[in-house]
Amino acid sequence: MSEQTGSGGLNEYIQHHLQQNTISLGGGAFHIDTWVVSLILGLVFITWFGFFARKASSGVPSKGQAFVELILEFIDGQVKDSFHGDRSSLTPLALTIFVWVVLMNGMDLLPLDLPGWVVKTTAGAEVAHHTYFRWVPTADLNTTLALSTTVFFLILYHSVKAKGGLGFGKELLTAPFHAHSTGAKIALAPANLGLNVIEYLVKPVSLAMRLFGNMYGGELVFMLIAGLLGGGLLMFVPGVIFNAAWALFHILIVLLQAFIFMILTVVYIAGAYESH
Template sequence: MSESSGGGLTGYIQHHLTHNQAVHGAPADPSNFNWDSWAVALALGLLFVLWFGRAARKATAGVPSKGQAFVELIVEFVDGQVRDTFHGDRRTVTPLAITIFMWIVFMNTMDLIPLDLPGMLVTLVSGEEAAHHSYFRMVPTADLNTTLGISASVFLILIGHAWSAKGGMGFGKELLTAPFHAHGFGAIVLAPVNLVMNIIEWLVKPISLAMRLFGNMYGGELVFMLIAGLMAGWVTFLPGVIANAAWGIFHILIILLQAFIFMILTVVYIAGAREGH
């Protein structure tokens, strides 16, 4: 980790855009690992599992509690979206969709936590100097590594669904014969073109998922930084609170919408992977 080199607004933004990293490998070719994104994502994932697991264990057939009713509302909403999009066996697809939706909502929601809260906690424990040299980004989905990791997992799941539905030979044949179907010598000539087109199509899916989520959350986080940096001080304190509150309310829509888009596109891609061209 290194101290932000700039001052003022630039230094403030650079400080808050710096990850808490562990550096591995040789000095000439270091490999950085963002501990903050990993730790927050893991903690929120475990929180989701504990919450829904506890709700499932305590579920009753009678009049549900408010907590059970809320969880059931989420499950029914997601299952309804899967049912409308995916017309096969939903027993594995719906749990995947719920996990993706809730985990991303949890990670996106960290954008609503005050930017300077980690620094304030470090200041209380270790003093102002330690806080100045400490970095911690609270929004895992504003880290491209996180969104690419989730998208890579989705990509492997898509391959698994395609392989399960079509078999190894069927999947391989589709890669070589679609989208430009031909017969005889034409099929041989077009096979490399079909393969390249299919590889591009398959790779675009996880990349687009990752970039869309990352771009929206990174941009939202940057707006919070700009508001906090530009309106720091007693004179602009009240306008800053109003601006942050207004952007936060609007950002709630982005938080939910981006999680929904990631979830529904995953289900759409699964449905497409199981179908033939």
């Protein structure tokens, strides 16, 4: 960490750690780091919960099973408070979002220079200097937009499911400004459609930007603190203190942002079943 910081300054150190391993795909840059880490963490979640689901017993649960059941009961309770319909599909969705986002956010608590140290140890310092790896998927806007876009389509699906295609289309044209005469309905239809489109689009954008902004900002703070650790013996002790303090505080951010993303998803889907 200190070697990279000292060789080119804090700015170069931060720029280095903001680089992604990319390939060209469909005319754009495909972020391999984000995809690989997200996939691995998703498989970790499936394996972890699947293991204890298969091993579940009616007797005294093991600590691992009790922990999984605690998470599941917590999520189901939150869904039950916000959604009063059939929770058989919504609780698994909320559980997946919460645990997966927690795991992705939690990557921010790992040492920034661990990938570089591994490469340096195995392949040498020169190779390590040109090796990039960002392992916080939610600090990549592509990840949060992908998650929120999926939520957006789920909201549309549940809206059509609850009101039917014609009912949903009618609501887009007649709410929130209601009218009784046919002429007034036609006149207000463009305004209603515009407001509803904006409302539906704001939901995924706000979900994506909130999660991305918090995790990207947290990542930058860790990089700035790493600059203190690389600034010599005088700054090493304050850097360690700041890093420990921020890491403890960041645990709250990791959990809170996952919870907010999950609960807003549930609230938005619950709203799809309500009439304007």
